[in-house]
Amino acid sequence: MKNTHIRWGWPAKAFHWIMAVLIIGMAVVGTYMANFLDDMFLQIELTQRHKSFGFVVFALAVLRVLWRWANPVTPALPVLSAWERWAAHLTHYGLYVLMFVMPVSGWLMASASPLNDENAYPMQIKNMVFGVFELPDPIAPSDKGLEAVFHTIHAYSSYLMAGLLLLHVGAALKHHFVDRDGVLRRMLPWGRVE
Numbered sequence: 001m002k003n004t005h006i007r008w009g010w011p012a013k014a015f016h017w018i019m020a021v022l023i024i025g026m027a028v029v030g031t032y033m034a035n036f037l038d039d040m041f042l043q044i045e046l047t048q049r050h051k052s053f054g055f056v057v058f059a060l061a062v063l064r065v066l067w068r069w070a071n072p073v074t075p076a077l078p079v080l081s082a083w084e085r086w087a088a089h090l091t092h093y094g095l096y097v098l099m100f101v102m103p104v105s106g107w108l109m110a111s112a113s114p115l116n117d118e119n120a121y122p123m124q125i126k127n128m129v130f131g132v133f134e135l136p137d138p139i140a141p142s143d144k145g146l147e148a149v150f151h152t153i154h155a156y157s158s159y160l161m162a163g164l165l166l167l168h169v170g171a172a173l174k175h176h177f178v179d180r181d182g183v184l185r186r187m188l189p190w191g192r193v194e
């Protein structure tokens with residue numbers, strides 16, 4: 001269950017792949033719903049789901065970091081040059097930070113939005129999580145200035161994340177197909193490296 005010097009434990013692998021699918025899905029659907037959709041009702045529907053799954057990503061990110069802290073041992077990296085080691089650490093660290101910046105900026109943007117203001121919109125679109133509970137509002141709604149700030153952070157963070165992911169996936173594929181070491185295999189669900 002725990003990580004060792006040669007393999008990732010199953011919780012680390014589960015966090016990695018479940019969150020990878022969720023985050024990539026969020027980024028693709030988020031871009032589509034915000035920029036390429038004419039149907040307003042579908043846009044609202046998708047945005048509400050986006051907020052709900054975004055909350056799930058946030059909750060998983062908290063659990064993942066706690067698990068990582070409780071498991072400081074991780075499989076050793078293969079022999080790498082100094083800059084590759086540095087790039088790997090920087091990319092991983094950046095992805096961890098973005099796992100929080102993405103959902104938190106989305107939440108603050110949605111909190112500040114006039115759509116969340118029952119005085120401005122009688123049809124007020126609350127920030128619900130799967131229709132079960134409402135996210136708290138750290139910012140009073142209808143603050144268009146702060147909404148724009150957090151929208152900018154949300155959108156630009158997603159570009160940064162896409163860039164880091166290209167490096168991350170590119171590095172994983174290089175390890176697998178060029179260096180032919182076990183770095184990708186040992187992260188795969190049933191992959192084993194003896």
Ligand code: HEM
Pocket residue numbers: 016019020021023024068074075076077092093095096165168169172173183184185186187
């Ligand atoms: C949103 C998507 C993704 C995120 C946020 C993400 C994030 C991370 C992070 C933070 C680590 C470092 C784990 C640690 O040291 O605690 C990691 C490791 C890893 N990731 Fe990803 N990842 C994503 C997608 C992918 C994809 C699509 C691949 C494969 C093509 C991949 C392959 C790997 C591998 C092989 C490792 C292990 C590296 C090692 O053993 O040292 N990741 N990932």
Ligand code: HEM
Pocket residue numbers: 022023026027028030031032034035047050051052053054055057102103104105106107108109110127135151154155158
């Ligand atoms: C992993 C988490 C998340 C990712 C990867 C993500 C990604 C994205 C992306 C790429 C966009 C399109 C931005 C644009 O082009 O304007 C977007 C839009 C949006 N996101 Fe997120 N998001 C996440 C979490 C959240 C959360 C938790 C909320 C709110 C509680 C949220 C609320 C929104 C809203 C309201 C929009 C529409 C903005 C507009 O209409 O321009 N997001 N998201």
